[in-house]
Amino acid sequence: MNSALLIIFAFLLFSLYLGLRAKKGKQMDLEQWTVGGRGFGPIIIFILMAGEIYTTFTFLGGSGWAYGKGGPTFYILCYGTLAYVISYWMLPAVWKYAKEHNLMSQSDFFVTKYKSPALGVLVSLVGVIALVPYLVLQLTGLGNIVSEASYGSVSPTLAIWIGVIVVTIYVMVSGIHGSAWTAVVKDSMILVIVLFMGIYLPYHYYGGFQPMFMAIDNAKPGFLALPSKGLSVSWFISTVLLTALGFYMWPHFFAAVYSAKSEKEFRKNSIFLPLYQLVLLFVFFVGFVAVLQVPGLKNGDLSLLRLSKMAFPTWFVGIIGSAGLLTAIVPGSMILMASATLIAKNIYKVFVPSTTDQQVATLAKYLVPIIALVAVFFTLIGGKTIVTLLLMGYSLVTQLFPAFIFSLMKNNFVTKQGAFAGILAGVLTVGLVTVSNITVGTIFPSLPQAVKDLNVGIIALIVNIVIMAIVSLATQGLNVNESNIQHAK
Amino acid sequence: NFRWLAIIPFIFMLCVIPFVNRVTPYVLGMPFILFWIVLSVVVTSIIMGLIYKLDPVNHGGD
Incomplete structure (x- = not known):
């Protein structure tokens, strides 16, 4: 060993x-x-809200995309920043409403706002379907990290099983409290390690940042900017917009908002979180160092670890591997908990209304290992890269955004039928596009390149909004009649 | 009026990107497009700090 x-x-x-x-x-x-009993203070909330920044998606996927794609990787810095701007107004409103109505899950929010348990079931299903690839992403990363950092003495499969068992145990026992404690350790470690690697490696191999970028630009002209086709400027803008809107629509992230002690914490966070995520720059730098130092990798997600093994002694690779392990375990635990809560509270309880809160809590805890097993199954048969998996999940959860944002408005014209139809249409569009590998270019081949490169998630979002508006306008009278009947009773 | 300041990060990161999509000149050792994005992040932070200061809701007001 x-x-x-x-x-x-x-x-x-x-x-x-x-x-x-x-x-x-x-x-x-x-x-x-x-x-967490809605009692987390500013530091824990900051770490939980920043948790999205440092997952295996950024640790391996960020460096992997810098290695394989170059300039398009910079979208990762933009969408979080814009999401934090939106969060200044959005999260306090969500927190306040959740506290008033004692909400526990993202789905509860939709159920209460639209007075529709059926909508809650749909939102839960969308959430769980989107969270599974997100969990698969974390487990894929976990397998890669432990296998690479152990110099192959532990297989990715064994690493995934060990990681899943550990996460399952502490999620079942401690819930979000366990995630919060380990998140503090994770962020402290990752901050130090990423800063060190991102500064040391460019200087070690190239003598500085600019010489590194110049060497890459000489070897691969244009690699550091956005290409004219494919991951082009229009892809960049549409993807940043789509992912910024979907940022807080992840069920585990949305529900983490409820755990704060006060709404003021979110407004303060929106000042510091954009700067905090600049640390990601140094993850990208590691990927860029690897472009010329570890050329020819089939899986770019491994570039950070392969380079680390070349540059550092074994014990330090172990430290890097440990930090990477935590980037998988912490978000993995949040995802497991959110999925289990959604299924127990917003799906099972709808069909079995006599279920008590105590029974819901017990069911949620016992669902954790089942969801973990499903994720392990998909991880072991999967083959997609980390960023691809996340982009698919984002396209799904962003479909919740239109119904959500209208629900925050004083005069919401969207009816529960409209919200249901819009989300369903958007999700079906994402499903169709994902399964058949359609792009905007394949649907409309004669359109200008800039339109063809748009993120297909935008198409699904437009379908969603149009259907939502049409159905809402058609069912306005229906809801007025319903409320009149209830008043008459 | 302070709310409208929040539109600036969106302009920096979405509208201006087509005009800064280039590698040279290098600024602070970074390709120009990356420098622009980093600058946008820093500007966003400053703007959010300004909004926080100007928003009466953070100082016991309404």
Whole structure:
């Protein structure tokens, strides 16, 4: 057993200890388990809200895309920044409404706003369907990290199983408290390691940042800008817009908003989170270093780890692997918890209304290993790259945005039927596009290149909004009649 | 009026990108497009700080 593997397993056990320790002194009812009793202070909320920045998506996927795609990788810095701007007004409104109505899940928000449990079931299904590829992404990353950092002595499959068992145990026991504690360790580690690697490696191999970029531009002219076709400027703009709107629509992220102690924390976070995510630059730099130092990798997601093994001693590779492991475990735990809550509270309870809150909490906990097994299955048969998986998930959750944003308005013209039809139409469009690999260019081959390069998620969003508006206008009278009948009763 | 400041990051990151999509000149050691994006992130942070200051809701107001 090499020193890297020892260090990785030590961190794995430490995160399990932290996850279990987080339960101490707390009665784990549904509110404590899912939203931490709505008592998290500014630091924990900052870390949880920033959790999206440092996942395996950015750690491996960010460097992988810098290695394989070049300039288009910069979209990752933009969408988070714009989402934080939106969050200044959006998250306090969500938090306030959730506190008033004692909401536990994202689906609860839609159920209460539109007074429609059926809409809640649809939102839950969309959420879970989008979260599975997100979880698969984390597990794929986890397998790659441990396998590479252990110099192949642990297979990706074994690493995935060990990681899933650890996460499942601490999610079942401690819920969001376990995620919060390990998130603090994860962010502290990743911050130091990424800054060190992103500065040291360009200087070590090229003598600085500009010499590195100049060498890449000489070897691959235009690689560092957006290409004229494919991942072009119009792809960049549409993808940034789509992912910024979908940023807080992830069920685990949306529900994490409920766990704050006050709404003021979100407004403060919107100032500092854009700067905090600039650390991602250094992840990209590692990927860029690898372009000329580790050429020819079939899987760009491995570029950071392959380069680390070339440049650093075994024990340090173990530290990098441990940080990478935490980037998979923390978001993985949040995803498992959110999925289990959605299924137990917003699907099962709708069909079995006599279920008590205690039974919902118990069911949610026992659903965790089942969802984990489903994710492991898809991970082991999968083959897509990390960023591709995330973009598909984003296209799905963004379909919740139109109905959500209208629900925050004082005079919401969208009816529950309109919201349901819009989300369903959008999700079906995403499904069709994903399965058949359609792009805007294949649907409309004669359109200008800029239109053909648009992210197909935008098409689904337009379909969603049009259907939502038409159905809402057609069912306005229906809802007036319904409320009149209820008043008459 | 302070709310309208929030439109600036969107203009920087969405509308201006076609005009800064180039590698040279290098600024602070970065390709020009990357420098522009980093600048946009920093400007966003400053703007959000300004909005926070100007918004009476953060100082016990309405």
